[in-house]
Amino acid sequence: MKNTLFQRLSLSAAVLALLMQTCIAASVGWPREIKTEHGIVTLNQPPQRIVSTSVTVTGTLLAIDAPVIASGATTPNSRIADAQGYLNQWSQIAAERNVQRLYIGEPNAEAIAGQAPDLIIMSATGGDSALKLYDQLAAIAPVLVVNYDDKSWQELARQLGEATGHEAQAKATVKQFDERVKKLKAELALPAQPVSALVYRPEGQSANLWTAASPQGQLLHQLGFTLAELPASLHGSQSQGVRKDIVQLSGENLAEGLNGQTLLLFAGDNSDKQRLMSNRFLAHLPAVKNQQVYPLGNDTFRLDYYSASNLLTRLETLFISH
Known part of the structure; x- marks a missing residue:
């Protein structure tokens, strides 16, 4: 009898603790509203299938360990890109994480939809912007429009960290880099x-x-x-x-x-x-x-x-x- 009562109390305490943790996580994390170039995007939970239409932004997503599953690409086998059209500085990491190529150059809504993304990230400006497809893509998944021409990659990393739930990874990556900058400056x-x-x-x-x-x-x-x-x-x-x-x-x-x-x-x-x-x-x-x-x-x-x-x-x- 005592054991049964103790087990029930223990189970109730465990359930209560789990509920409290869930409530705390929900209150400080999700859902969350992200301000973008096209208004506020509401994300109900951390994205698990991110598609990047910007080959420029993809590198920062990889650096903060965001779950990017596919990316737009640039001209393959150039002085800046590999055979996939991924930028040389992160192409090996993309290969290790099995990031699929969406298209080369011209954005393709069908290819993006085929990846069943739960978040689509695009750039507001630059040659890799897919802004003209915004309305079409917004019908597929939430679309986060970011600007990379007016901020450092560190600022972009923080913004993407907030949107993806990878704030800690973004903070750690930026801190490590900034410490190296400070040392190098001296x-x-x-x-x-x-x-x-x-x-x-x-x-x-x-x-x-x-x-x-x-x-x-x-x-x-x-x-x-x-x-x-x-x-x-x-x-x-x-x-x-x-x-x-x-x-x-x-x-x-x-x-x-x-x-x-x-x-x-x-x-x-x-x-x-x-x-x-x-x-x-x-x-x-x-x-x-x-x-x-x-x-x-x-x-x-x-x-x-x-x-x-x-x-x-x-x-x-x-x-x-x-």
Whole structure:
């Protein structure tokens, strides 16, 4: 009799504890409302089948261990991507996690629906935006629209952590990276300042200049670099659509806009450096005359945890005396 009563009391206590834990989890976690570029998205529970239509955003989802099952891709077998069209800096991780390729380039609603997602993530701007399919995709699953052109990958990671229930993973990843940045900043012997940070396009005699709002510009600022101010005559130059992270330079504006004492070539290697240095229209630039041109790797066109980590390694190699 006593044992039976004790068992009942123990069972009741266990059930009560479980109910309390469930209530606490629900009150602080789910459902939750996420503010997006397209209003508020309500998520009733942590997503388990995330589809990323943005190859740029996929890297940050992988870094916080979010359950991304499929992703859009870019042109395969290029200088920045593998045979799947996944960015080189995280392609191996995507393979290990069996992330399926949705499509290459042009968004495909049928391919997205075929993955039966419980959350679809897309970018608001950029070449990998699927915004034109928003209404169609919103009928399939909740759609989270994020912007990566006006914030660091760390800020994006925190936002995605909140949306996916992976806040702890996002916090840990960002903390580890920021500690490395802080340590590196104390060790760097900076090149001549200020700097122009750019993506050089020799075939079109043009460049995309990273602004202070770009993830690249923000990371350089964290490390103690100073971005050269755009000449007054070029203020209001066209940028790529509604993007805040770049200013496009071409023609006579190219040389005028590259006014930094040092040129940092993102999405570039030594061959890009040589082509810039041999451009006779840029030969008069102080950075070119003083050999202050540094390529930072092909994987730095879009910064996520993986490419940003690779960038720190390159900066260590370039600007720390060993």
